[in-house]
Structure formats: C-alpha cells, structure tokens
Amino acid sequence: MAQAAIELIGINKSFGAVRANRDINLEIARGTIHGIVGENGAGKSTLMSILYGFYQADSGEIRVGGQPASIKSPNDAIALGIGMVHQHFMLVDNFTVLENVILGAESDALLKKSIAKARSELERLEREYGLEVDPDAIIEELPVGLQQRVEILKALYRGAEILILDEPTGVLTPAEADHLFRILRQLKEQGKTIVLITHKLREIMAITDTVSVMRQGTMVATRETTKTTVGELAELMVGRRVLLRVEKGEAEAVGVKLAVRNLTVKDSRGVTMVDNVSFDVRAGEIVGIAGVAGNGQSEMLEAISGIRRAVSGSVMLDGKPIDLTGAADPGELRDRGLAHVPEDRHHVGLVLAFEENENSILGYHDDPRYVKGPFLDIDAIRDDARDKISKYDIRPADCRLKTANFSGGNQQKIVLAREMEQDPGVLIVGQPTRGVDVGAIEFIHKRLIAMRDQGKAVLVVSVELDEIRSLSDRILVMFAGRIVGERGPEATEGELGLLMAGVEHREAAE
Amino acid sequence: MDLFNAIIQVLDSTIRLSVPLLLACLAGLYSERAGIFDIGLEGKMLVGAFAGAASASVFHSAYIGLGMAILISVAFALIHGFASITHRGNQIVSGVAINFIAAGSTIMLGQAWFQQGGRTPALASDERFGAIIWPGADAVRSVPILGPIYSELISGHSVLVYVAFLAVPFTWWVLFRTRFGLRMRAVGENPAAVDTAGISVAWLRYRALICTGVLTGIAGAYLSMVQNGGFVKDMTAGKGYIALAALIFAKWKPVNAMFACLLFGFLDALSIRLQGTPLPLIGKVPVQLMQALPYILTVILLAGFIGKAIPPRAGGVPYVKER
Ligand SMILES: Nc1ncnc2c1ncn2[C@@H]1O[C@H](COP(=O)(O)OP(=O)(O)OP(=O)(O)O)[C@@H](O)[C@H]1O
Ligand SMILES: [Mg+2]
Numbered sequence: 001m002a003q004a005a006i007e008l009i010g011i012n013k014s015f016g017a018v019r020a021n022r023d024i025n026l027e028i029a030r031g032t033i034h035g036i037v038g039e040n041g042a043g044k045s046t047l048m049s050i051l052y053g054f055y056q057a058d059s060g061e062i063r064v065g066g067q068p069a070s071i072k073s074p075n076d077a078i079a080l081g082i083g084m085v086h087q088h089f090m091l092v093d094n095f096t097v098l099e100n101v102i103l104g105a106e107s108d109a110l111l112k113k114s115i116a117k118a119r120s121e122l123e124r125l126e127r128e129y130g131l132e133v134d135p136d137a138i139i140e141e142l143p144v145g146l147q148q149r150v151e152i153l154k155a156l157y158r159g160a161e162i163l164i165l166d167e168p169t170g171v172l173t174p175a176e177a178d179h180l181f182r183i184l185r186q187l188k189e190q191g192k193t194i195v196l197i198t199h200k201l202r203e204i205m206a207i208t209d210t211v212s213v214m215r216q217g218t219m220v221a222t223r224e225t226t227k228t229t230v231g232e233l234a235e236l237m238v239g240r241r242v243l244l245r246v247e248k249g250e251a252e253a254v255g256v257k258l259a260v261r262n263l264t265v266k267d268s269r270g271v272t273m274v275d276n277v278s279f280d281v282r283a284g285e286i287v288g289i290a291g292v293a294g295n296g297q298s299e300m301l302e303a304i305s306g307i308r309r310a311v312s313g314s315v316m317l318d319g320k321p322i323d324l325t326g327a328a329d330p331g332e333l334r335d336r337g338l339a340h341v342p343e344d345r346h347h348v349g350l351v352l353a354f355e356e357n358e359n360s361i362l363g364y365h366d367d368p369r370y371v372k373g374p375f376l377d378i379d380a381i382r383d384d385a386r387d388k389i390s391k392y393d394i395r396p397a398d399c400r401l402k403t404a405n406f407s408g409g410n411q412q413k414i415v416l417a418r419e420m421e422q423d424p425g426v427l428i429v430g431q432p433t434r435g436v437d438v439g440a441i442e443f444i445h446k447r448l449i450a451m452r453d454q455g456k457a458v459l460v461v462s463v464e465l466d467e468i469r470s471l472s473d474r475i476l477v478m479f480a481g482r483i484v485g486e487r488g489p490e491a492t493e494g495e496l497g498l499l500m501a502g503v504e505h506r507e508a509a510e
Numbered sequence: 511m512d513l514f515n516a517i518i519q520v521l522d523s524t525i526r527l528s529v530p531l532l533l534a535c536l537a538g539l540y541s542e543r544a545g546i547f548d549i550g551l552e553g554k555m556l557v558g559a560f561a562g563a564a565s566a567s568v569f570h571s572a573y574i575g576l577g578m579a580i581l582i583s584v585a586f587a588l589i590h591g592f593a594s595i596t597h598r599g600n601q602i603v604s605g606v607a608i609n610f611i612a613a614g615s616t617i618m619l620g621q622a623w624f625q626q627g628g629r630t631p632a633l634a635s636d637e638r639f640g641a642i643i644w645p646g647a648d649a650v651r652s653v654p655i656l657g658p659i660y661s662e663l664i665s666g667h668s669v670l671v672y673v674a675f676l677a678v679p680f681t682w683w684v685l686f687r688t689r690f691g692l693r694m695r696a697v698g699e700n701p702a703a704v705d706t707a708g709i710s711v712a713w714l715r716y717r718a719l720i721c722t723g724v725l726t727g728i729a730g731a732y733l734s735m736v737q738n739g740g741f742v743k744d745m746t747a748g749k750g751y752i753a754l755a756a757l758i759f760a761k762w763k764p765v766n767a768m769f770a771c772l773l774f775g776f777l778d779a780l781s782i783r784l785q786g787t788p789l790p791l792i793g794k795v796p797v798q799l800m801q802a803l804p805y806i807l808t809v810i811l812l813a814g815f816i817g818k819a820i821p822p823r824a825g826g827v828p829y830v831k832e833r
Contacts, residue, residue, distance in 0.1 A: 054706060054831070075708030090703040092696045093823070103696050104707025106689040114689065154707075 040409025083155025528775025552750025558730020
C-alpha cells in the first residue's frame, strides 16, 4: 500500500452530552480518493473539521505524511497542505471571487499586490484543472456550483495536497456534479489526496478508491470500493437492510384536490420564473416535478403555498380558490389542510435558536391540542415532540435540545414530522431528502407513500431523478418555467434527462 | 457681501460642529464593519473628553491630554470587546452599560478631583489645541470670495479638525486597500469564513475596536479641549447617537460618512444661526424644531429615500463555533 497521507488514531470528540466521534481510526493513502459515508449525525463533518483544525479533538492523534501533527487551528492545517470545502460554504457573499481566494492567504499587507499575484495564480489553476470562474464576480451573484468551485480554488491556492469535500454534490445539478468529478479525478492524477463525504452511494461507487462507513460516532468499516456494493454500504451505515427503492402499489387516484391553472410567477427582478403552468394533483397520488434546479420549481412551490405572490393564474384547493395576490396566509392554508415542507429548511422551515419541541409545532401553535387557555400547554407540546422523535427516529432523541445542534438530516426530519403528522389533505414537499442519509430516505419515502395510500394528494419537487422516479405516479418535467412533458413512473432516466435539458421542448418549438 | 459672509460663517461652524460627529462616525464604522454594534460611542467620547480635559489641566499639556483621552477611550472599547467578543454578551446591553458608566463616573470623578460641580478647571490656551493659521491666510483675507474661503474655511482650525478630515481617506484606504481592511470587512460579514481561513476572529475584532477607541478618544478630546475650554458634564449631548444615525445613512462607507456628518453639522450650524431670525414665508422657526431636524431627517431619509441600508451581515451576533 502506498504511503499514508493521513492517519487518524483514537480520535474522540464530544459536544456537551453528544459524543460526535468515538475512538476513530482511519488511514488514507496518498494519491487516492477516499469516501466517507454515514447516517445523518454520524459525525462525518465533525471528524473532518477536526482534521482541518476547526474543532479540537478531546483526545487522539493525527499524523500527516507519517509525521505526528499538532493541528490547533485551520492555519496549522493549511500549513500542512490540508484544504477543506465545507458542507455550508465559508465564503463572504459580497466579496469578489479574488477577495475570497486571498482572504487569510494575502501575500502582502497591501491588497493590490496580493490580488495581482492571486489573479495570475488563478489563471494557472483554471487552465490546469478547468476550474473556470470570473475572478471579479461577486459571490452572491454566482450559482452554487460556481461558488463551490471558488471553495476548491481557495484550497488549491493555499497549496492543498489533501482536499476534503463535505457533501459537495448536495447542492449541485447532475451536470455540475459530473464536472466536479472530472476535476477530482484530475487532482488525483496529480498526486493529490481527496476525502469525499457524500450521501449518494452511487457517487462513492463511481469515483472513490476506498470507502469508510461511520455510524453513531464510530468508524464501523473500511472497504476497497471495487470489493463492495451499494447494498452492503447501506446496510453497514444503518445497521440493517435498506430498501433503496421503496415498494409501492398502484395509485388509486380519485377526485382533484389541488388544481393549478395558468400560473405565472416572476422573481424580484421581474424575470418570469413560472410561465403559464397548469396541472392537477388528485387525492391518492404522488405527482413528482422533475427538473434541473433553477427552472422555476422553487418559485412555483412558494406561490402555491402562499409565500410568494403570483402574477396571474389560479390555484384551487378542494374546489375553492387560494388567494395568489400575496395576501394568502400560510396559516389559513394550513387550516384548509395544505401542508408545506419548504426547500430551504434553514431559512423558512425552522427557527434554529428554538428548542426542538418548539419547532415541532411551529405554525400550529394555535391548535387546541397545544394550548391551555391563553397559554401554551408545554407538557402536551413536549409529549407530542417526543412522540414524533421516536416515530421519525430523530437523533439525538432530546426534545429540549436547540434545533441548531441537530445535524442537517435530522433538522430535515423535524420539519417533515411536523408537517406530515398534521394529517393534511394536500402535502407539498420541496427536496424531501436533500442531505439525508439512505436509511432516512427509505423512511421518508415510505411515509410519503403511506400518505398517498391514505388518500392524500402529494406534490413532490426534487432535483434527484432517482427519487422522482421511485416516488411518483405521474412525473411532470419543468424546464425554463414551463411544464415540458408528462410521463409515467416507467419513464427512463435518459428520456427524462432529455426533457429536463429542454431538448424536446426546443425541437417542438422549431 | 453680507450674505456671503453669513454663508462663510455658517460653513465654518458646519466644519467645527461636524468634526466630533465625523470622528465618532468613523469610529463606529471600524467596529460595525467588524461585526460589533457599538451603541457606546457616546460614552467613549464622554470619557475621552473628561480624561483629556482633566489630564491637560493637571499636566499643563494638550498632547498629554489627547494621549490620555485616547488611552481611556480605548480602555472602554476593550471592555466592550471583553463583554461582547470574549464573553459573547449582548452588544447592545454592553454598549448601553458603557454609556451609563461614562455618564456617572465622569461627573463623580470630576467632582471628587476638582470640586467644580462636575466640571474640570478651565483650560489655559497652551493646554488646548489652538488654531493653525496657514501661510498667507492673513494676506489673502481681503481677496474677494477666495480670500475668506481660504482664510476662514481652510485655514484657522485646530489640528484635530485636520486629523478628522484626513481620517476619511485614510479609513477608506485601510478598509479597501489593505489586508487588515479586507479581513475586517470579512469578519463583519461572515466570521466563519475568516475562521476557516486560519485567522483569529477575536483578535481581528479586538483590533477593530482599538481603532474605534482611538477615534472616539480624539472626538472626546476635540469636545473638551478645542470646542470647549474644559469638560462639562454630559457634554457629548447625544452626538454618539447622531454619529450612529450618520453611519447608517452613509451605508457604512467612509466618504459617505463625511458627507452625512457635514450635513448634520450644517443643520446644527444653521439652527444656531437662525435662532430668532424670522424666515421669509415661515416666520420664526422654533429652536427646538431646528435642533430636532437631524433626527427627523434621518428618519425620513432612512424610511426610503436613500435606498436600503444593508448593515454588515454578522453585525450584532457573537461568533460561536461550538454550541
Ligand atoms: N457545533 C456543534 N455543537 C454541538 N453539537 C454539534 C455541533 N456540530 C455537530 N454537533 C452534533 O454532533 C453530531 C455529529 O454531527 P456531524 O455534523 O458531524 O454529523 P454528519 O455526519 O456530518 O451529519 P450530516 O450527514 O447530517 O451532515 C450530531 O449529533 C450533531 O448534532
Ligand atoms: Mg455533515
């Protein structure tokens, strides 16, 4: 075996009562791509943040290139040639690409020289790795795919030999992900070592040389990728067999619950995002909206759920219209039986500073079950929260914990539990399993199908084709704000992919 | 010609009145750009004014006075830092506390040391910062138009006035042309990005607060050793708050800050000038209305005329890594 680039020996780390890493041992060979998989909250991000010096391990040893290393801050890690692309990007949004790249690695006390140097260095990196990005663009104006590229450039600019990527593809479109993997392979050919955290086992199989599995803070296995299977990895992660594609019977769709007619929505700049869209969702079926991110799906969801104003069109819920002028009150829609799991949970779905139990009734706090006279019935709320925690396997199982302290996937489950347990007639879900581990995906899919079988109307928007295909009874494909095709669940990936890329649409228009 | 002289006089006092605002406003700019809200500008100016006048009169030196003003003001800035950076306390609460401590302690110490009802002894002329007369100022005074502009507006101010106006391009340069400025702006927007880039968030923010302390110290010294010949209790009279308004108004940019402060200074000068003089059409304007004008203007302009003022995004939020 080649020389080890990184050795982690007996790493332990606790956050208060939560033991995020216990006694972790890991060895990663130089010049390889190593995958790390594991359930939400298994401690993957924590382990890598320790390697990067962002957190300090409570105990344990780190060796880099065979030498014992003391990594007390990201500075030490950078000096040792370690770079990291974090799960949540660490960029200054209103700075330019160049300013972000040099931040902390300025070559001079004056910016002019540092920027000039960085500019020529960036040009070299761009040529070498195909990492094109306009150095003078402002970060917040770039799509997430390019923002991520900036993060990679930041690491390479600092001379990273070991590059850690924490769930890099969670926010990428399939094409962007492909491009990323080409770059990673190229980096590997240059002798760099790459650590890749992801929930997508397909990606692990496609690109890694070795893969480690974490479960509840411990390292449970390390395999050569060629000698393992998706099924085995999933089983190792969750500790039981996982259905990667949930079984479901035929849909028994009956009356129309949600009818969308000629819906048109513009964004804040006045660009038409949803263009004259019409469709129905019937009781007892799951309608999936497929499409590459940014083709109007988010805006459409927001308009239907009363968060965003529509320009024209109508939406009928149970035969009665929803006010689309912006006066629609999401609370009123809730009362009428429309539940919404927003795409952007962090900003719209949760108050991160609240305790878990408070978030688990957010928006339903007027419900008679949770109030006693003018007061909240704290005991009832907590009992209810505990109930959801056990039912949805939210970890850690502590309803008094601040929501910010849950891992991303568990935060997702908190919102899903809240909306699904209200027993709504219509459920609208944006990206139901973004950032969620395979075990939880299975669970969430099962719950969605169970709701369908109880006769609810379910509308799912997802950028994951696999998810759309395994959940939906009907698939609508969105491209450039329009619905460009409807297919059944038997549609092939290639067929949907072409629709999503707007190919047939363009041909039809010609 | 009378009108011209009147205008020159109003502009001259505009400059004098806007200096403390400008220094305080730039002070606030350093700290808020680094992500620390600072309601305590007022208090830091006040302790600066007191320390400056008190030590100038004891040591008979304007420069020792200025040095002490800066020192004490920086010390108060560091207290704010200790509470809000190291201990992640609420920045507004800490700032308000500093204002109370400043108001109370200056009166108490002034009375205990000088027994003049909270005042410090009147400063002799060599204990104050005198006016600097520029070469040829007297010679050109009689030249029409340009003469008075040169000799009244440009020449004849104390050194601190020039310091205040030079601090504007200097601050701009620091903010947008130096490594320190880049990091300071970054830490006010996204401290986690700064942290992962291997820079200490706390140390960076402390340094920004030291800049704040230096500037509020100079502002205080200006009040008690230039504008006034000694310290009078509560002599800042809300200037720290106007400076904060000006900062928002200026959208946290140094050159804008200068214009905002000049505008507020001008309104102030005008209100003094127009006291008791009837205006055409309106008649006599009550002094109170003129004095309230800066605040009214701020509210109106902030309510929509200057566009959205977006504060540094991490402002007011203590940086917490491990919860
Ligand atoms: N800064 C923090 N403070 C307190 N607890 C934390 C912190 N970061 C993580 N935790 C806790 O540590 C555990 C491990 O979290 P970590 O983020 O490493 O999980 P993960 O494997 O990356 O999960 P995901 O796949 O959801 O990103 C979780 O239980 C989480 O709640
Ligand atoms: Mg993670």
